[in-house]
Amino acid sequence: MDMILGHYNYWMVIIIMMAGFYTVISRGNLVKKIVGLNIFQVSVFLLYISIGNVKGGATPIIEKGVDLYSNPLPHVLILTAIVVGVATTALGLALVVRIKEAYGTIEEDDIHNQDQSL
Amino acid sequence: MIENHLSLLLVALPLLAAPIVAVLPNGRLPWALSTLVSWSVCYLAAWQLINVSSGQVISYELGGWAPPWGIEYRIDAANALVALIVSGIAALTLPYALKSVIKEIPHQQHALFYAAFMLCLTGLLGIAQTGDIFNLFVFLEISSLSSYALISLGKQRQALTAAYQYLIMGTIGATFFIIGVGLLYAMTGTLNMADLAQRLPELYEHRTIHTAFAFIMVGFALKLALFPLHLWLPNAYTYAPTVVTIFLAATATKVAVYVMLRMVFTVFGFSFIENTPTDELFLLLCVTAILSMSFYAIYQKDSKRLLAYSSVAQIAYMMLGIGLGSVLGVTATLVHLFNHALMKGALFMAIGALIYRVGSSRLEHFSGLGKQMPWTFAAIVIGGLSLIGVPGTAGFISKWYLVLAAIEQQHWLIVGVILMGSLLAVAYVWKIIEVLYFNATDEREQQNTAVKEAPLMMLIPMWVLVLANIYFGFNTELTVGTAEQAVKLLMPGAN
Numbered sequence: 001m002d003m004i005l006g007h008y009n010y011w012m013v014i015i016i017m018m019a020g021f022y023t024v025i026s027r028g029n030l031v032k033k034i035v036g037l038n039i040f041q042v043s044v045f046l047l048y049i050s051i052g053n054v055k056g057g058a059t060p061i062i063e064k065g066v067d068l069y070s071n072p073l074p075h076v077l078i079l080t081a082i083v084v085g086v087a088t089t090a091l092g093l094a095l096v097v098r099i100k101e102a103y104g105t106i107e108e109d110d111i112h113n114q115d116q117s118l
Numbered sequence: 119m120i121e122n123h124l125s126l127l128l129v130a131l132p133l134l135a136a137p138i139v140a141v142l143p144n145g146r147l148p149w150a151l152s153t154l155v156s157w158s159v160c161y162l163a164a165w166q167l168i169n170v171s172s173g174q175v176i177s178y179e180l181g182g183w184a185p186p187w188g189i190e191y192r193i194d195a196a197n198a199l200v201a202l203i204v205s206g207i208a209a210l211t212l213p214y215a216l217k218s219v220i221k222e223i224p225h226q227q228h229a230l231f232y233a234a235f236m237l238c239l240t241g242l243l244g245i246a247q248t249g250d251i252f253n254l255f256v257f258l259e260i261s262s263l264s265s266y267a268l269i270s271l272g273k274q275r276q277a278l279t280a281a282y283q284y285l286i287m288g289t290i291g292a293t294f295f296i297i298g299v300g301l302l303y304a305m306t307g308t309l310n311m312a313d314l315a316q317r318l319p320e321l322y323e324h325r326t327i328h329t330a331f332a333f334i335m336v337g338f339a340l341k342l343a344l345f346p347l348h349l350w351l352p353n354a355y356t357y358a359p360t361v362v363t364i365f366l367a368a369t370a371t372k373v374a375v376y377v378m379l380r381m382v383f384t385v386f387g388f389s390f391i392e393n394t395p396t397d398e399l400f401l402l403l404c405v406t407a408i409l410s411m412s413f414y415a416i417y418q419k420d421s422k423r424l425l426a427y428s429s430v431a432q433i434a435y436m437m438l439g440i441g442l443g444s445v446l447g448v449t450a451t452l453v454h455l456f457n458h459a460l461m462k463g464a465l466f467m468a469i470g471a472l473i474y475r476v477g478s479s480r481l482e483h484f485s486g487l488g489k490q491m492p493w494t495f496a497a498i499v500i501g502g503l504s505l506i507g508v509p510g511t512a513g514f515i516s517k518w519y520l521v522l523a524a525i526e527q528q529h530w531l532i533v534g535v536i537l538m539g540s541l542l543a544v545a546y547v548w549k550i551i552e553v554l555y556f557n558a559t560d561e562r563e564q565q566n567t568a569v570k571e572a573p574l575m576m577l578i579p580m581w582v583l584v585l586a587n588i589y590f591g592f593n594t595e596l597t598v599g600t601a602e603q604a605v606k607l608l609m610p611g612a613n
Binding site for chain 1: 259
């Protein structure tokens with residue numbers, strides 16, 4: 001029981017990670033793939049935030065009488081990763097828009113067939 | 119003053135140039151500024167290499183924050199060599215770009231194209247310079263995002279799907295890498311590579327470290343297109359604008375190989391890798407890659423795709439050196455890193471000149487061009503010889519070291535595969551040469567449109583690389599000398 005509850009965050013990370021990863025691999029719709037990629041990245045954000053937590057630690061703002069703080073560094077790191085994730089999503093969706101204009105579809109199989117028939 | 123901040127300037131110059139280039143009016147100005155920046159960066163990189171060439175290590179503290187808290191740029195011979203490759207290729211690609219970009223990319227996108235190019239250069243140089251693994255991830259994403267945008271600018275609509283495919287696979291690779299970094303941080307509490315190297319040995323047995331290692335290796339195997347994770351590469355190289363293909367083929371995968379070297383030797387240490395099946399796995403994958411990808415290359419009908427498959431095979435040669443894990447092997451990896459940038463740069467530039475004149479990269483449209491474009495043809499012949507590894511070219515030196523490394527450990531199968539790979543390279547290089555020189559020009563002569571030699575602005579950078587291929591085939595002081603210095607620092611206990 002402790003194995004599951006004690007590591008609740010990490011189990012969630014693994015579940016979300018695999019759900020996102022599976023979506024990227026299995027879906028043929030280009031937008032759904034981007035959504036999957038997003039979910040995949042979010043799991044990493046959760047992983048970092050969970051790592052930063054110190055048992056019994058307070059919010060990392062200096063205050064009198066508090067000695068134990070959570071580690072703020074992973075949170076700052078993940079802020080950077082979130083920005084990267086937003087940029088990736090934006091670029092990916094922009095590409096999907098252009099693909100839709102060029103092919104008239106965003107289904108991977110249709111695009112593949114169109115390229116083959118040339 | 120400049121010397122103290124050399125390591126930072128190398129990254130900061132192109133980064134600052136990017137937004138300026140982006141707002142310049144379309145025309146020659148963005149190109150001129152990017153070229154100027156790339157030349158200054160190349161000069162700085164050469165200066166940096168001289169500073170570390172006799173085994174010194176430069177440690178630059180970003181913003182005055184001492185490592186391991188602040189970000190440290192830690193430059194030794196390996197970094198400096200990679201930075202020189204990246205900036206040198208950029209300095210040669212940009213003069214070449216002027217004509218090619220005018221032809222291939224719509225006028226209103228020129229400024230943005232060069233801005234993205236500068237960002238890509240920033241990212242690649244940043245990866246080479248930094249000594250902090252999270253900072254490395256940030257630079258990795260800067261270079262990747264800009265290269266997705268650059269690839270999507272290709273003329274054919276397949277460029278879009280190629281860029282999309284690369285975006286998905288590249289992001290998965292990069293995300294795998296940060297998962298690994300996060301796990302390492304959870305175990306050691308540091309992100310500084312030198313610091314990690316000190317703290318990791320006592321944790322070697324820990325399962326989290328093994329997981330972190332696996333994530334980082336798979337992530338970067340995706341980035342450097344190690345067989346069988348190379349699927350994004352052929353499409354990306356084939357459909358990207360010529361200039362982008364030249365630049366990415368000669369630098370992006372090389373930088374990823376360098377990161378692999380750093381991770382395997384500096385951060386984790388080879389004694390850790392030896393206790394995992396990684397080195398055997400690398401050897402197995404590389405052997406398969408060299409044979410299968412060279413075969414694939416022979417059957418391609420598109421010149422850029424042919425060279426792309428050849429690139430996957432050549433990357434496998436570099437990884438072979440890491441897999442062998444000996445001083446000779448890693449020296450071969452570093453030397454081949456440099457030499458392969460020279461030969462693929464020259465070959466893609468020559469193919470780009472043909473595309474510039476004919477407007478297609480398909481081999482069937484190239485028939486008989488060899489006689490009409492003799493200088494470009496000669497460049498392909500010499501670049502091809504170097505790719506095969508004929509004595510007197512740069513390619514021979516790296517293959518020689520690789521074969522020596524394999525013999526040293528008595529891996530006769532690998533020696534055979536390296537030689538077999540060279541034979542297959544003869545076949546695919548011959549395929550281009552045959553079309554160019556021995557096929558009749560019937561179709562075009564009927565239409566009476568003789569093709570002229572490529573413009574001088576394209577020929578000069580191409581021939582600089584071609585001559586470098588010959589020069590570094592005879593004078594190995596820079597390549598092998600630097601590589602040996604780098605290996606001494608990468609593998610301190612080895613000799």
